[in-house]
Amino acid sequence: MIVVTGATGNVGGSLVRALAAAGVPTTATSRNVSAADVPEHVAHRRADLADPAGLRAVFDGADALFLQNGGPSAHLLNPHGIVEVARAAGVGRVVLLSSQGVATRPESPSHGATALAFEEAVRQSGLAWTILRPGGFHSNAYAWAGPVRAHRTVAAPFADVALPSVDPDDIAEVAAVALRADGHDGRIHKLTGPVATTPRQRAEALADALGEPVRFVEQTAEEARAQLLDFMPEPVVETTLSILGAPTPAERRISPDVERVLGRAPRTFADWARRYVAAFK
Secondary structure (H helix, E strand, O other), X not given: OEEEEOOOOHXXXXXXXXXXXXXXXXXXXXXXOOHHHOOOOOEEEEXXXXXXXXXHHHHOXXXXXEXXXXXXXXXXXXXXXXXXXXXXXXXXXXXXXXXXXXXXXXOOHHHHHHHHHHHHHHHOOOOEEEEEEEOOEHHHHHHHHHHHHHHOEEEEXXXXXXXXXXXXXXXXXXXXXXXXXXXXXXXXXXXXXXXXXXXXXXXXXXHHHXXXXXXXXXXXXXXXXXXXXXXXXXXXXXXXXXXXXXXXXXXXXXXXXXXXXXXXXXXXXXXXXXXXXXXXX
């Protein structure tokens, strides 16, 4: 049995569906997961990564664990405590959803240091482990859904800075392989899309998927900062803007790892936009 944490997220939800489709016994867990969030016959258990002791009942009987690193709340968690509970419950393998920031922004508390703490806990656990380090997600474009639905407009900073964002469904498929197949223990998979795209190009891809024009408005960095501060802590905002506006060579680099694991090219942003266009209608 495989336990999937963060099961209501873009990656965790996709992973639960992939494992269920393959007939793999799966337990989906998150703070607010419900039967409506999972396929029929998939077990779901509410649990909070901030409460390691409460995870024991969820992890009992599991062979493998997909562990997401807590996202914006990761600094509040105890990675070693979570992993120790998994080990004590009999889990033998863990696949960790980390971040490319461990390598590219090690000085950043939000993108580097916190994710590194999870990686160190997993490496030191004595379990078989695989670490996934994605860059930005295609699904970050959901932030545009409201204005696109309301008035067919996308506003974003750094209009012509390109980054190779990755499809969360591709991350989930890589995770499904690493959870079930040999050959991934002790490995770090760096996950990107097949091509770098700019915010302007992603807005054009949404327009193509909708079959209607979408107007692009370039924000200033200050306008974007003010918008992001509504739902992100300031250190996260500053690092995010730095990545979007002045990415390092490593953040611009396209990784071959999705294709190496899955035997096919990663999906483009345009592929993602066509599949999830309903959110923008």
